[in-house]
Amino acid sequence: MIRSKTYKAGDLIIVFFCILLIIACLLPMLNVLARSLSSSEALIRNEVMLWPKGWNLNAYRLVLGDSKYTWSLAWTAILTVISTIVSMVMTILCAYPLTYANLKGRGFFNTLILFTMYFSAGTIPHYLLYKDLGLLNNPLVLIIPNSLSVFNMIIMRSFFYGIPASLRESAEIDGAGPIRILFNIYLPLSKPVMATLSLFYAVGRWNGFSDALMYMNIRKYHPIQLLLYNILNSITSIEVATQEGFASAPGLSATLQAATVMFATVPILMIYPWLQKYFIAGATLGAIKD
Amino acid sequence: MQQVLSHGRNRKRAVINYLSKYWTLYLMLSIPITYFIIFRYIPMTYIQIAFKKYSIIQNPWQMPWAKNNGFEYFIRAFSNRDFLYALRNTVMLNLLDLIIGFPAPIILALLLNELTFKRFKRFTQSVAYMPHFLSWIIISGLAKQLLAPSTGLVNIALNKLGFASIPFLTKPGHWVATYVFLGIWKNVGWNTIIYLAALTNINPELYEASAIDGAGRFQNIRYITLPGLRPTIVTLLILSLGHILGSEFDRPFALSNSLVSGVSNVISIFVYQYGVRGLQFSLTTAVGLFQSVISVFFLLGANAFAKKFGERGIW
Numbered sequence: 321m322i323r324s325k326t327y328k329a330g331d332l333i334i335v336f337f338c339i340l341l342i343i344a345c346l347l348p349m350l351n352v353l354a355r356s357l358s359s360s361e362a363l364i365r366n367e368v369m370l371w372p373k374g375w376n377l378n379a380y381r382l383v384l385g386d387s388k389y390t391w392s393l394a395w396t397a398i399l400t401v402i403s404t405i406v407s408m409v410m411t412i413l414c415a416y417p418l419t420y421a422n423l424k425g426r427g428f429f430n431t432l433i434l435f436t437m438y439f440s441a442g443t444i445p446h447y448l449l450y451k452d453l454g455l456l457n458n459p460l461v462l463i464i465p466n467s468l469s470v471f472n473m474i475i476m477r478s479f480f481y482g483i484p485a486s487l488r489e490s491a492e493i494d495g496a497g498p499i500r501i502l503f504n505i506y507l508p509l510s511k512p513v514m515a516t517l518s519l520f521y522a523v524g525r526w527n528g529f530s531d532a533l534m535y536m537n538i539r540k541y542h543p544i545q546l547l548l549y550n551i552l553n554s555i556t557s558i559e560v561a562t563q564e565g566f567a568s569a570p571g572l573s574a575t576l577q578a579a580t581v582m583f584a585t586v587p588i589l590m591i592y593p594w595l596q597k598y599f600i601a602g603a604t605l606g607a608i609k610d
Numbered sequence: 611m612q613q614v615l616s617h618g619r620n621r622k623r624a625v626i627n628y629l630s631k632y633w634t635l636y637l638m639l640s641i642p643i644t645y646f647i648i649f650r651y652i653p654m655t656y657i658q659i660a661f662k663k664y665s666i667i668q669n670p671w672q673m674p675w676a677k678n679n680g681f682e683y684f685i686r687a688f689s690n691r692d693f694l695y696a697l698r699n700t701v702m703l704n705l706l707d708l709i710i711g712f713p714a715p716i717i718l719a720l721l722l723n724e725l726t727f728k729r730f731k732r733f734t735q736s737v738a739y740m741p742h743f744l745s746w747i748i749i750s751g752l753a754k755q756l757l758a759p760s761t762g763l764v765n766i767a768l769n770k771l772g773f774a775s776i777p778f779l780t781k782p783g784h785w786v787a788t789y790v791f792l793g794i795w796k797n798v799g800w801n802t803i804i805y806l807a808a809l810t811n812i813n814p815e816l817y818e819a820s821a822i823d824g825a826g827r828f829q830n831i832r833y834i835t836l837p838g839l840r841p842t843i844v845t846l847l848i849l850s851l852g853h854i855l856g857s858e859f860d861r862p863f864a865l866s867n868s869l870v871s872g873v874s875n876v877i878s879i880f881v882y883q884y885g886v887r888g889l890q891f892s893l894t895t896a897v898g899l900f901q902s903v904i905s906v907f908f909l910l911g912a913n914a915f916a917k918k919f920g921e922r923g924i925w
Contacts, residue, residue: 330827334721338734341718344795345737348752351763355755366766414642417635424628429639436650438852439906442898443878444885445656448670449649465649468642498634527745530859534886545747549864552751574761581751588743596736 349585356380356578363574379579389547393583396544400525403463407521408514410468415476416502437470443534450535461535462525462543469524472517479513480506515598523588544584551580660684660896676892683896693897696880699873700857706790708850714794715801716843720831722802723809738799746864749792753779753865757788785870793861804846805839812838844921852909855901877901 350370355363359374367373383389417423418430446465447456455461483506491501507514529545536542554573655670661680662673676682687693718738725731741749756762757778765775778788816834825833857878866874875883877897885894913924 330724331726334724335727335730337721338725338730341799342734342737345741345799347763348756352752352755363761366761369763369766410642410645413638417639420632420635423632423635429643432643433646436646438909439902440650441653441657442895442902443881444891444895444898445653445659446649447886448656448659448891449653452669468645473642498632498638523743527743527748528860529745529747530863533863534882545745548751549747552747552754553867574755577751578755581748581755585744585748589740592740592743593736596739 349589352578352581356575356582358575360575379575382576383579383583389580389583391540392542392544392547395541396526397587399459399462399543400522403467403525404518404522406463407467407469407472408518411473411476411517412502412507414468414473415480416506417498418477419480420498433470433473447534456535457537457541459536459541462531462541466531469521472520476510476513476517479510483509512598515595519591519595519598526588548580548584552577657895657899659892660899662892664891683892684900686893687897687900690893692875692884693877693880695872696875696877700855700876702873703786703789703862703876704854704856706786707793708854710790711794711797712847712850714798716805716839718798719802719805719809719839720835722806723835724827735799735802738802740799741796742800744796746796746860749796750864753788753792779865779867780869782870782873785865786873789862789865789874792865805842808839808842809835841922844916845924848909848912848916848924851912852905854908855904857901 347370351368354368354370354372356379357372357375357377358368359376359378362368362373414433418426420426450456450461450465455465487505488501491505496504526543527545529543529549532542532546658670659673660683661676662670663676663682665673678685722731722734725734744752757764757776759765759775759777759780762778764778768775776784778784812834817830820830820834855877857876859878859882862874862876862879863882866879881894881897884890884897909924916922
């Protein structure tokens with residue numbers, strides 16, 4: 321009797337803790353959303369908590385009316401799509417041959433690849449290489465140098481290992497070559513992991529900015545995060561205006577900052593629920609060692 | 611004689627047979643291998659710049675050796691105040707992440723595991739994974755708006771409750787706490803995934819047996835759940851120890867500001883400022899090499915240590 325009561329109290333404490341966690345995760349987003357939809361006067365008076373005051377869409381109109389910002393959104397979207405495709409092709413090209421247990425030199429290739437996970441030359445050697453290859457200030461520098469993640473490749477390979485070898489063997493008996501087997505058996509069976517890894521790559525590119533900060537001086541090719549960084553670190557609207565060319569509107573900077581944050585976040589929040597069931601499976605696969 | 615010849619012929623035939631079957635695999639693999647050689651191994655040849663006097667017109671092999679048997683730039687780094695601060699900050703922030711940030715997902719996974727309401731559990735997980743997908747720039751944007759001294763939601767609430775405002779992002783000590791907290795906020799949910807997966811591998815019969823023995827919740831955690839998580843915890847701990855001198859760039863760069871640069875400048879930011887912006891390539895390559903070598907040593911050391919205590923280690 322006493323025990324069942326303590327169990328219930330324990331459960332309540334856990335539920336209470338989880339509710340706190342949910343609030344901690346959602347509250348910042350709700351607050352910024354409310355700020356982006358509020359009037360700048362309400363913001364200055366510190367009236368905005370979780371519900372917009374003086375509801376209006378001025379900040380969004382201003383952001384969408386700014387060609388620099390819309391171009392940056394479009395460019396980042398293009399960049400994300402291309403990078404994701406390149407990365408997935410590279411990941412499959414790397415993972416698939418390594419699943420053949422009888423591939424000669426497999427151990428050597430594995431070592432060659434895994435070593436790069438633990439030892440890196442560092443920022444400056446990479447910078448100097450890109451300089452020598454003519455990649456500095458070239459849009460390709462945002463696509464190619466980090467197109468293949470060893471971690472994601474291992475996830476892909478673990479998934480391929482899970483496909484029964486008997487399927488491959490029977491296809492081989494029917495005379496199918498490795499490429500046919502890849503396209504007809506492995507890829508169709510790997511949709512969940514491909515969705516997961518595409519999400520990882522896409523989110524990485526959408527959220528990434530340090531490569532652009534270091535290797536890309538042409539503002540036109542800056543991804544959205546870098547533009548956002550400049551906007552967030554300009555304190556006044558005049559500074560925002562001079563920094564990024566927004567039409568100056570006094571007092572608007574706070575709502576404007578909130579709106580730009582929402583713009584960069586919404587694409588991720590929109591795909592997140594749809595892909596959730598895939599990425600949990602993928603993240604779990606990453607935990608399997610081999 | 612006859613036998614040797616036929617043996618040789620068989621071998622040759624086997625090789626041709628093997629290649630005709632699998633040459634496409636090598637063709638596929640050649641692309642990622644070329645990638646690794648160009649973008650991961652060739653940069654390693656540039657490491658020699660750390661020991662040489664950088665010259666823009668020569669390639670690294672032709673550059674003259676630096677003074678002090680080539681160690682000039684390591685000596686300069688260790689007599690550079692900015693670098694010493696960056697080194698201290700890197701170790702400090704990583705240690706705090708390790709001490710406070712590392713156990714957080716384990717505790718959360720244990721809590722989620724104890725939740726009996728399945729739907730509520732799934733909802734909590736969905737919400738808690740979400741911050742992992744936000745960039746550090748966005749998180750810094752959220753933090754700057756939420757934690758601003760007079761206009762942020764948190765401080766407004768504190769003021770209304772009669773407390774003074776807290777300078778979360780503008781005083782060095784507070785900034786460090788905020789930095790560690792935001793790291794937990796972003797990743798605690800996501801990092802539970804790996805532990806929750808490990809929990810499903812624990813044999814349910816153990817819990818049934820312990821129920822018959824009349825064990826309580828804490829005894830279950832102490833004697834069944836935590837031992838079941840041990841291999842996962844050890845693996846992740848080794849990897850974290852390997853990163854003790856590694857430094858992220860995005861997180862301190864996005865969160866820092868001029869008021870707290872004394873604690874927020876870490877090695878990666880030092881390299882960015884002195885190397886990419888300041889063009890002191892030999893000095894910053896030396897710093898990067900120091901960082902990589904120490905990281906490898908920490909990783910090897912932690913792995914050896916774990917193996918000594920009967921754990922599996924990471925390889």
